[in-house]
Amino acid sequence: MKNNKKSFEEQLTRLEEIVEILDKGEIQLEDMVNIYEEGMILTKVLREFLNKAEMKVIEINKMMEEEQV
Amino acid sequence: MENNIISVSELTGKIQSALEYGIGFVNVKGEISNYKLHSSGHRYFTLKDEGASVACTLWRGKPLSFNPTDGMKVIVQGKLTVYPPRGQYQIEVSLMSPHGQGDLFMAFEALKKKLGEQGYFEPENKKPIPQFPKNIGVITSPTGAAVQDIFSTLKRRLPMVNVYFRPAIVQGDEAAPDLVRAINEMHKFPVDVIIFGRGGGSLEDLWAFNMENVADAVFHSKIPVVSAVGHETDFTISDFVADVRAATPTAAAELVTPITRDYILNHVADLNDDLVNIIRSRFDDFRDEIDAYIKSYGFRRFIDKIKTKSQYIDEIQSRMGNNSSRLIKSFQTKLSYMESHYYSLNPLKPLKKGFALLIGNDNIITNKESLSDFKNITIQRLNETADVEVLNVETKG
Numbered sequence: 001m002k003n004n005k006k007s008f009e010e011q012l013t014r015l016e017e018i019v020e021i022l023d024k025g026e027i028q029l030e031d032m033v034n035i036y037e038e039g040m041i042l043t044k045v046l047r048e049f050l051n052k053a054e055m056k057v058i059e060i061n062k063m064m065e066e067e068q069v
Numbered sequence: 070m071e072n073n074i075i076s077v078s079e080l081t082g083k084i085q086s087a088l089e090y091g092i093g094f095v096n097v098k099g100e101i102s103n104y105k106l107h108s109s110g111h112r113y114f115t116l117k118d119e120g121a122s123v124a125c126t127l128w129r130g131k132p133l134s135f136n137p138t139d140g141m142k143v144i145v146q147g148k149l150t151v152y153p154p155r156g157q158y159q160i161e162v163s164l165m166s167p168h169g170q171g172d173l174f175m176a177f178e179a180l181k182k183k184l185g186e187q188g189y190f191e192p193e194n195k196k197p198i199p200q201f202p203k204n205i206g207v208i209t210s211p212t213g214a215a216v217q218d219i220f221s222t223l224k225r226r227l228p229m230v231n232v233y234f235r236p237a238i239v240q241g242d243e244a245a246p247d248l249v250r251a252i253n254e255m256h257k258f259p260v261d262v263i264i265f266g267r268g269g270g271s272l273e274d275l276w277a278f279n280m281e282n283v284a285d286a287v288f289h290s291k292i293p294v295v296s297a298v299g300h301e302t303d304f305t306i307s308d309f310v311a312d313v314r315a316a317t318p319t320a321a322a323e324l325v326t327p328i329t330r331d332y333i334l335n336h337v338a339d340l341n342d343d344l345v346n347i348i349r350s351r352f353d354d355f356r357d358e359i360d361a362y363i364k365s366y367g368f369r370r371f372i373d374k375i376k377t378k379s380q381y382i383d384e385i386q387s388r389m390g391n392n393s394s395r396l397i398k399s400f401q402t403k404l405s406y407m408e409s410h411y412y413s414l415n416p417l418k419p420l421k422k423g424f425a426l427l428i429g430n431d432n433i434i435t436n437k438e439s440l441s442d443f444k445n446i447t448i449q450r451l452n453e454t455a456d457v458e459v460l461n462v463e464t465k466g
Contacts, residue, residue: 008229009201012333015340022347029355033381036348043341050334053229057220060235060254 124159142168202261211236222322244277266297278305297321
């Protein structure tokens with residue numbers, strides 16, 4: 001997604017923030033709708049990231065050898 | 070014949086000197102059985118192998134670097150002697166060490182003592198293990214079960230991690246210097262925590278993890294180190310020096326991933342539920358607000374509000390997928406029902422046909438009220454209003 005510049009933790013923190021803001025209920029309807037929309041998108045992005053994540057193994061020995069070449 | 074007769078004690082004495090001078094000090098290997106620590110502090114046991122057994126005593130005060138147990142293979146050093154009351158020969162043990170590991174064992178104990186005194190094992194020197202690492206360093210043999218156990222556990226629990234794997238030599242003369250290099254190399258990468266270890270093996274196999282230079286490297290590592298050397302029952306110096314000791318390689322992988330993918334997925338699902346529930350209750354609030362409008366004079370405004378809100382809902386719905394807005398859809402259905410239903414009740418509608426509305430004290434004057442109750446009223450037509458004075462009221466029928 002477009003939001004990928006933000007790290008996973010930042011996105012998760014933002015989602016928690018959104019729930020908190022909505023819970024306080026001190027915002028205008030339009031802001032509420034926008035922020036809700038943002039939250040739903042974040043949920044989707046986070047779920048996708050979590051479900052698609054694949055462990056990467058970087059072998060150090062090979063990298064060190066390449067460095068020396 | 071009489072001259073040749075000797076007492077039992079004399080015989081025993083002869084045997085005793087034959088053994089003590091003829092054989093004397095011995096180094097004997099065998100297996101401990103029937104080990105007993107007497108309340109006096111003396112220790113008695115039998116040393117045996119497949120073919121024979123010999124009684125042994127270990128007097129109180131003779132230090133031991135390990136806890137002997139039945140079945141343990143040991144080497145004893147001591148003097149062969151006789152216990153006359155029972156006519157039994159035995160070894161008075163002066164030194165006992167685990168078989169084949171005697172020297173190693175003593176080296177282990179000595180280094181452990183030395184490093185302990187230098188504070189290598191102190192809790193205040195332990196670094197905290199990160200709760201949610203992104204990059205995990207793994208130093209272990211590229212072959213064997215340990216590396217597979219670590220990888221599969223990490224993959225299962227937190228598949229978004231990057232693993233920096235440094236294959237290492239984990240036994241033999243090359244092992245200790247290679248392990249030291251491996252720890253140093255890890256510091257060139259953005260590694261949050263290091264898993265350091267190998268699978269099970271004999272004390273000799275694990276020996277590199279008992280070397281002082283390896284202990285130094287672990288102690289001075291700026292990255293937290295979780296050690297996992299051998300099985301649950303194996304302890305190495307590295308285990309003591311490491312920031313956390315894991316019983317097995319699998320346990321080490323679990324230790325560095327306390328927060329798992331499944332945990333986060335649940336958390337995100339909870340947040341999602343919160344989002345939907347909060348919005349639902351906010352919309353309920355709006356509906357109450359709308360109900361309040363219906364009861365008030367501002368009907369025009371009420372219709373506008375409904376339209377505005379319907380429009381918002383339409384907007385959200387078009388911006389979001391159908392799946393995520395089922396809730397909004399149902400709310401929208403309610404709203405459009407309300408809109409059409411209340412619109413037909415709208416008292417402003419007849420104004421289009423030329424009827425007028427009488428308003429007194431900011432409320433529509435109903436048939437239950439009488440115009441005589443008002444001094445001034447407002448006449449509202451479609452495009453104009455007029456303030457008028459009530460002069461004379463006649464009541465019909």
